[in-house]
Amino acid sequence: MSTILFIKVFLYLQLVGQGVKVTRMKSKWLILFMVFSLFLVACGGGSDEAAVEEVVDEEPAETLDAPATTAAPAEPEEDPMGICLVLDIGGLGDLSFNDLAYAGYEKAVADFGMEGTFLEPEGGGENRGELLELCAEAGNDLIIGNGFLFDASMNEVAPNYPDTNFAITDGVAEPGNVRGMLFNHAEGSFLAGVAAALKTQTNNVGFLGGVDFPLIHEFEQGFIAGVKAVNPDIEIQIGYATVAPDFGGFNDQVKGKEIALAQYEAGADIIYHAAGGTGTGMFEAAKEVSESTGSKVWGIGVDFDQYYQVGNALPELQEYILSSMVKSVDVSIYNAAKATMEGTFTGGASVDNLATGGIYLSYSGGYIDDIKDQIDSYKEKIMSGEIVPPSARP
């Protein structure tokens, strides 16, 4: 039907063109131009779709342990539970925070037969609240806001839907039906620091932060403390892609590569990143430096087990990924979905750390297997409270 409409409009355009007595030549150009721009837009739209699908395919299952089959419903219920995930700015395909949340969401949808919806916000805070509300009105049972920026919107929307479960990652909110899912980044980063300090040949390591603001300082301070705990004489270089309020630093591979190259050239042989998608640039830099100088340098990943996550997307970078500080946002979201299914969901803040297993250092690739004992001894000291990694700058 709309094709016919389109053709009619097209013919009309041509008629108007003639009525105006634009020369035949010009009206042809006009039409050609419009068809061409249509073609361009159509192509652009198409490839975008493909990109998103690709990323979805690449979701590594490795970040989640084999799911318990307990809650998988044998026969589909009449009204399946609904789960709605509102992503942070950057959206799907950031190979980081959002993809991680999506992995947990996808798993929950698959395992529990939930009806899933995920939304991406436009810029501007008002839209976050709108999307949460949209999810709530659609009758979803669990609504997740991915990222600390959702706190104000949660306070605003959640009280209006007391029977709906809400969850926010990296943040807390006041209403009783909101679960605040926090992570102790300093503990995991401390272990990353220990690994880097034990593995460095040059006594020089680096830290690459995405955006210079207190959340990332938790990673930075934990890492520094870990390095210093092993050997106080190791030099630590620190670099950030951007300074808040510019949050572009979480998705800027070029800048990540630039900073990492500078740090490797200044003598670092291991860099730990807490920079989201920017970190991919660091792994590229590691490959480039290793190949040009002949001596191998490393990167330590974050959030995902990047040995698999980056390794699957870009296999040539896999051998430069020493380890990863895994932050199981996916597991937290999966658990929130499970609790919703079982009717045991509770609000309030929960903190994941080394003890709960929501934060851990990955041994994928086997590059740090030889120092596992030393790492484990630090891990036990942290869990027993003997060492408390600092989470803020002094």
Place this chain on the structure above:
Amino acid sequence: MKMRFRLVSVSAPIIALTISFGLSSLILLIIGKDPYETFKIMFEYGIRGKSIVSIINRSIPLYISAIAVAVGFKMGLFNIGVEGQYLMGSLVAAYIGAQFSIITPLHILFIIIVAVATSSLWAAIAGYLKVEKGIHEVISTIMLNYIGTGLIAYSLTTIFDEPNSNYDLPRTKELPETGKMPPLNKFFNIEDLQDLHGFLVIAVLVGIFYYWLVWKTTLGFDLRITGSNPIAAKFSGINPNKLVVIAMITSGGFAGLVGLGPLLSYFHRYTIDFPTGLGFAGIGVALLGRNHPFGMAVGALLFAFLQRSAQILDLNDVPKEIEQMMQAFILLIVVVFYEVIRRFIVKQQVKDASKRSDE
């Protein structure tokens, strides 16, 4: 004769709208979605009570931004810097406005004055550079946008920052109760819906003021005459340099109001979440509305409608980016059509003139 021209002019946006719907339908078909269903869902969602309030709230800053751009357009001046101007104005107004408390009308008036003054000062730099140094305003305003963004980032994290517990995200102190604009819900008897921004009143006043300024004052006449024929304007005794500076300051002054709708009615402080991009969106609305106060109001409402109603699409497995494409189609086609129509009118006028001379 005149009537016919006007009819043709008005038909342009309608035709553009129809074509862009057609093109969007085609793209929906290509990606395997039903266009009729899609538009139906959008429309049904877009006319719900909450949506209408949201649409009006969204259109307020869009409309004011369009007016800021249009003031420049009227004299052939391209103020691409509305973006930086309104962000600067909003930040300074949010900071100063939060420092004290007086009765609400005075407090809001004060915040408005601060925002307008800051933004026009920022815009005046571009005017000065054009007049004194011959730097084209497109270049200077784009550069000033970057400088403004940097200045905002710096000052928001240092002098204007209020330490807080949410990862110490950069933000200013919250406006006191007296600095918050009361919503209009009581007035329209829609208290069950979300807040209808009180800044709507100001937006309407700004529209009227813009009309009066451009069509009923000497300054407006000078602006329009310079826009349509700069050489004739110069010889009629208009000082183009002075006019550039005045136009830039006026445009910047309107820009100062853009961010105040969201600031006074929703955010009550400047945060990293503060809406950006309104300055650029305003250029599109001004083009669509042909710099006319009524046309721009329709344009702002239309874009706001598309933005809001597209929210529902993701819930129905249609990529909501289709809405951005529609906006782009509308703009592209409307620009082409205005040009086609302009030529048509010129041709007709020539024909009429020759007919008259023949008689």
